[in-house]
Amino acid sequence: MGTVVARLVRAEWTKLFTTRVWIGLLIGACVLSGAFAALFTAFAGNPDSGLPPLDSPAYGQLAFSLATNATVISVVLGIIGITQEYRHRTATPTFLATPQRGRVVIAKLLAYALVAIPYAVIVCAVTVAVVLVYGNARGGAPELSGNNLEVLAFAGLALVIYTVIGVGLGALLKNQVGAIVAALIYLFVVEPLLRSIPATSGAYKWLPGGALEAMTATFEGPDLLEQWQGALLLLGYGLAAALLGTLLAVRRDVA
């Protein structure tokens, strides 16, 4: 089974790299995280913005955590990875080649988790480059060491886990546009609302967004888990989505 899954992982990579989706999303992720890094650096220390000054430790951790703004692109990458099979009806030849559908989903999870690693490295590199270059130009960039490096590593890990969550979500919902819209609404409307309403803000720390924030943020946050707990919780969400998605993909008729 190991060699079969390795074959399927390579097939998934062939699928991904023979259309232009991957490069579009990579550019999008770099622009998004780079733009946030530039914006925050520009207003660091500005009393109206409420951002800590450039030379403070708080700013360093905040600036490097901005790579997590690309998690939305990671989710979309994972969603497209599985829903394009249903959208373009290639699920039929894919499941004909591999009737053990669970293996297909496992291969997708592995293939996308592995692809997400260089993705995350590039996004983190762009974030660091913007923060360092722009920070130095403004007279004092944070150092890439200690707590700052830890935050960056957790941000990269979050980018990988969100890709896995995307694959699971795609397997659950099947519909590409529907899954992407649902993910965007959740990330940009539902979670921020739950976070800001006092009655629900206690539950927020148990949500993916809360876990993500626990992993990377040190800046005027609500009540959150420990960093490693957040990472485990987020990983749990990724695996749960993957498991549910696998079970459904195996049971559903492909018509």
Added chain:
Amino acid sequence: MNGLTKTFGKVRAVDDLSFTVEPGQVTGFLGPNGAGKTTTLRMALGLITPDTGTTTFNGVGYPGLPEPMRQVGAVLETAFHPARSGRDHLRVYCRATGLPVGRADEVLGLVGLGTAGRRRAGGYSLGMRQRLGLATALLGDPAVLVLDEPANGLDPEGIQWLRGFLRHLAHDQGRTVLVSSHLLSEVEQTADRVVIVGAGKLVRQGTLAELRSGSAGSVLVRSPQTTALADLLRADGTTVAPTDATSDGLTVTGLSTDEIGRRAFAGGIELHELRSRTSGLEEVYFRLTAGSEQYAAVPAEQGAV
């Protein structure tokens, strides 16, 4: 296939369907639109779970085949990512099946898509899409081919090519070929045997010759002694009707020309014409499937046995 049944909502799409397809022959799987052909093929290939029944290839169910694409090739629909080239599409399935990626170029050549392989599949004509589907099915050099309406969208030249290609695969290479169609004329010149379904049920199966002969063709007889001849033939309950009001012809159903000639001779009746009017295969097909079109499918609770 053995006792396949599938119900969608209240419609019994496939109802206790069983048949066998033999190697070295092209078998036509015929039925009107909505007769359950596609559902049957998808159940056979493990894409749809049947309510009851099983399908096996040389005794093994599709999901149990160790390397399914190397044993069974299927074209169910023209499915590919429009931004991916035909060649890359094939390479994906080479990788998934563990075939060398060079196999993609070989099958592109087989189906006559050699030069178009590097173009985006989204720009292909309908006929080229069908050829790409066929190329996908042929990747693993399978002994069994299952094709769902492969002639859809092909131009006359393409249909001619497909007929020759399928016959070659079955007769010269000994493969098992099952090809579905809603048009008899499409399989009439390709298939050795046909399996006809209507409303999810098996209507008839057999060779084309059996189907023609089993149609109880009618015979035209002309005689100056029409009344006497009609009485003679009706004696054993044979159906005899005047061909039309003015002529001296009779249409006889259910007797061979030999038998009518023998009886007329024995009865001393003069015949002026005795001619077989075998009804066309198309007529047979139409008659067999009449009333079983898509929206004539019975609700499950009435159709249940």
